[in-house]
Amino acid sequence: MKVLLLLLLFLPLFVLGQDTPVDTLAPPAPAASLGDTTIYSFADEAARFPSPCERYDTTAVAKAECAQRFLLDYIYQRAIYPAEAREEGISGTAVVAFIVERNGLVNRPEILRDPGGGLGQSALRALAAMQREVLWRPAFKDSTAVRFRVVLPVRFRLEDPKPYVVLGRDTVYTDLTKAATFTGSGGDIVAYFDEKITYPDIAQDSCATGQLDIQLIIQPNGLVRVNDIIDYNDLGVPFTSKAIDAATGSFGKWIAAEYEGRKVASAYDVSFNFTPTDPGCAYVVEDYGRALGIMQEAQLLVSDSTTMAQGLSKMDSAVALFPRDGRFRILRGQARLDDNQLPGACEDLRLAKEIALIDWYDGVLPLLCRKAEDEE
Structure with a gap:
């Protein structure tokens, strides 16, 4: 089954001034030092996801419509359809919410409705990425930036695959x-x-x-x-x-x-x-061949939980020989992730992204590294 993810963005639906529970996923973003701390669900201008349309001399309504399209694209790329939901045929709409602070930072992401199968967590991970990567245009009330609550339904749907x-x-x-x-x-x-x-x-x-x-x-x-x-x-x-x-x-x-x-x-x-081919580099070529052999042995060992520690030790040896080899970092990072070694997995996968410019882990890396920081 191929996965299709659609997102519908609605205006917030909750009562003015109602605060929300603090989500344990991330600490609150810093708020402005003074001013109204009420969390609004309606304002003269709602908070907007950043888009190129902000540069154009158009109406606030037109900019909001454009922002919704860019928000759709952002969430679509990061809210991965979970394997559990795909295997069990679970689809539906996950509803998440968050606060856009007066400084434009995203704060307090939470799940309001979860269809199951990991769909709610997948939508929440997209918000975790947004906390690190995106600065919103804040909401305005009486020409003053205010805190604003956004409610976001994310629809997950399974459909027959195309060839x-x-x-x-x-x-x-x-x-x-x-x-x-x-x-x-x-x-x-x-x-x-x-x-x-x-x-x-x-x-x-x-x-x-x-x-x-x-x-x-x-x-x-x-x-x-x-x-x-x-x-x-x-x-x-x-x-x-x-x-x-x-x-x-x-x-x-x-x-x-x-x-x-x-x-x-x-x-x-x-x-x-x-x-x-330079004879002076012969020792490097020899070391590289040895590191490849060690890593191949290690891959077999980490595939079995009973030999995971031995496999990770071998991976450490290969990485020590070539610490900036992106493949080695990816393989060890994934093994560390499987073994719930989050700080080490964060280190390896971040460096692999820096070296090889891969984007494979972009959807989970911010959440993974934040959890790793919490553990430390």
């Missing part, structure tokens, strides 16, 4: 009758790219070593386009350029995928490993 996803300008099929086939080098794509990829013509005194992952889009006509690239070791432009050139240079060496008898665009993931 494709839209990636940018491409309709990429994920349900294939026949997968794309590589025809170069006798069909051996690894051998082909091993031959084509070369270390950039740059000074090797840094002994830069690491991996790039690239997602290719194979078009119906055999054209190859790079959709995404992840630089796990922050190797930089000379390396990504080499990988892109090698990938797109495989044009004409593919038979496009098929769906119900017609050729369609599909995705194909490839990895490129770069190791320096």
Whole structure:
């Protein structure tokens, strides 16, 4: 089942001046030092989610409508449909509420209605991200900024999956009758790219070593386009350029995928490993190969709760050899998360995001790190 998440935004529905319980998810945001501390549900101008429309000379109503669209997009990207709800076929509308303080910060997020299956918590996690990332335009009453309560219904709905996803300008099929086939080098794509990829013509005194992952889009006509690239070791432009050139240079060496008898665009993931050829870097190459082997052993161990500690110890050894390897940080961060080691998971996943610019954990990282801070 594919997940579709819709959000409906309504004006607040509660009585003027009614305060709400303090949610344990986060401490209250700092309020202004003086002024009206009443929490309003109606005002001359309601609080608005930030949007480009604030720059335009339009009415407050038009700006509010625009703000709702941007709020919808923000929540849609962060309120992930929980696996529990998906597996149990649970759908419905979660209702959450929060306060927009006079300084624009989001405070006191809470669940008012939870359909179950983790839907309410998913909506609440989106608000946790908002607390760290978003500064609202506050509500105004009698030309003065006031505290304002927002009630937000978030509708979760399951629907039958489509055989494709839209990636940018491409309709990429994920349900294939026949997968794309590589025809170069006798069909051996690894051998082909091993031959084509070369270390950039740059000074090797840094002994830069690491991996790039690239997602290719194979078009119906055999054209190859790079959709995404992840630089796990922050190797930089000379390396990504080499990988892109090698990938797109495989044009004409593919038979496009098929769906119900017609050729369609599909995705194909490839990895490129770069190791320096300078003899002075031989020890780095050796250490990197050793670290990869240790990490592979560790992955098997952490998959079993009885050997989790042993696996994490091995991961520590690999990370010690290459502390800024994004893949190592992701693998250890996930293992630490599984073992409920929240401070360590926060550290690893934050650094992985910094190094490799991944956004995989954006929906949970603010909440995870806040819980880690509370534990400490």
